[in-house]
Amino acid sequence: MARKVTMAMILTLAALMAPLLTGALDIGQIRALAARHNLSCILVFGDSSVDPGNNNILQTTMKGNFPPYGKDFFNARPTGRFSDGRLATDFIAEAIGYSKIVPAFLDPKLRPSDLVHGVSFASAASGYDDLTANISNVLPVSKQLEYFLHYKIHLRKVVGEKKAKDIIKYGVFVMSMGTNDFLQNYYLQSTRTEQFSLTGFQNFLVSCMSHDVEEMHRLGATRLVVVGVPPFGCMPLVKTIMGTTTCVESYNAAASSFNYKMSEQLAALKTKLGMKIAFVDTYRIVEHAVNNPTLYDLKETSKGCCGTGTIEYGDSCKGLSTCSDPSKYAFWDAVHPTEKMNKIIADEAVKSLGVELLT
Template structure:
């Protein structure tokens, strides 16, 4: 486990994050940006469990892991940073084959979580890639690029199918968060969410800048009205909407 300076061991029972920006289900995606791959994140989870046992004892550690909510949210970078930008994977897979490969990587990761004691999981689906301002700019489109959206929609269908199969053959409670549907609904019906700007991000021009490229640039005066913070990522308000949907989806699964 990577511990930040100042992190207290006493904080470990309350949760930990092994997320790495620009990573994905595919190890190659992480390698492109030199970030933590999914297997490496799972390795840190194993280290976390070892540290937790030393801190609170074996039984208490097992209880904490068993009742913890595991969250997986990835897939976007597998397409935008990997498949559509780097020539390696397109030479090896068709789009559908690559989707199947990503789903198999996800399933393998879930198996490892189960072996480590995880029983509750939330998986966030791929958002509507074609509605991202960056993709629309690259495609010179004024509306969402449907070819990219079809890929995201199909990917989510495959994810859901696999999650249902895993739920059927195990005692794991798994909730799926339809990021695609939620964000697309916000874009199509912004007034329902108190939003007004759906076509560009809050930082810079809102059409091409994202991540570090937003640093030092001017931002909009009211990000609460925007779906996107930059040309790729949703705003804090949009993430809050997604989080609320995740809590609701999980609550329904736990009641079953």
């Protein structure tokens, strides 16, 4: 017999939805939702925005496992995260309530028990286009997915076949990349610019992203959060290279239109695959913080905290002095956000995840 929907039930659902839809973030509510939907695992794919240290063991210069990186991480420890502290995915894990960080799958110190609540396969300097990763000798998405298969094997050994299958089924897959495809690959290299117009390259990247999502679905993914690219025209390094003190609007336009194309394709994939998919509009979040710093208790949004804050990142940031209070900065180095900015992004991602779980 069909259950009668009463006005009381509608009002109760509206009350549950209101904090998420209006922007208020209730961690208790998020954790209750996560428990109700058996959500205890986060599996992460992408670039430096979500790489907690996989690149540490690779033969690449794209690393951040030295000071001053990690200045505000637990015990001031540099882990390979390109930030002063935690990444957005670490804060998402904490919001769900099972762990304060998402460890790197290739970390030699990874414990079998860590596998249960998820890992990151992300690799700094990677992208949707395999060529982007190949330029820096890092892990393309295809290799990250290969490591995911290894993860599944190890997980089965820890918890058994059925439990492992459920962990994957109810877990949240996170994809965060794309910036390197434009900045390192398209704008600096000639291979793709000779093959594609900017619009054509955006469409190519969307097709790559779509293929990755379908492959994840084939491997068991049912819930996915895709993080859009930020307004990379506002990155201190980009402004320095372009000789301007203001955001480079042509680059921001490319980022914005790419995000739109991604969100459109994800909507189609959601219907086609029957997946729960949330899109996090990082462009809007970062742009709003850069233009309205006082709303986020920020004071500096035009340069990074490391060195001069205009050109240094990765190796060139190694051993340099930093600003006294990174929590007042939007950027940690000339490319990557501070822990404070990552937390702002994570809060938006958790709200998107919460709304998706309620539908």
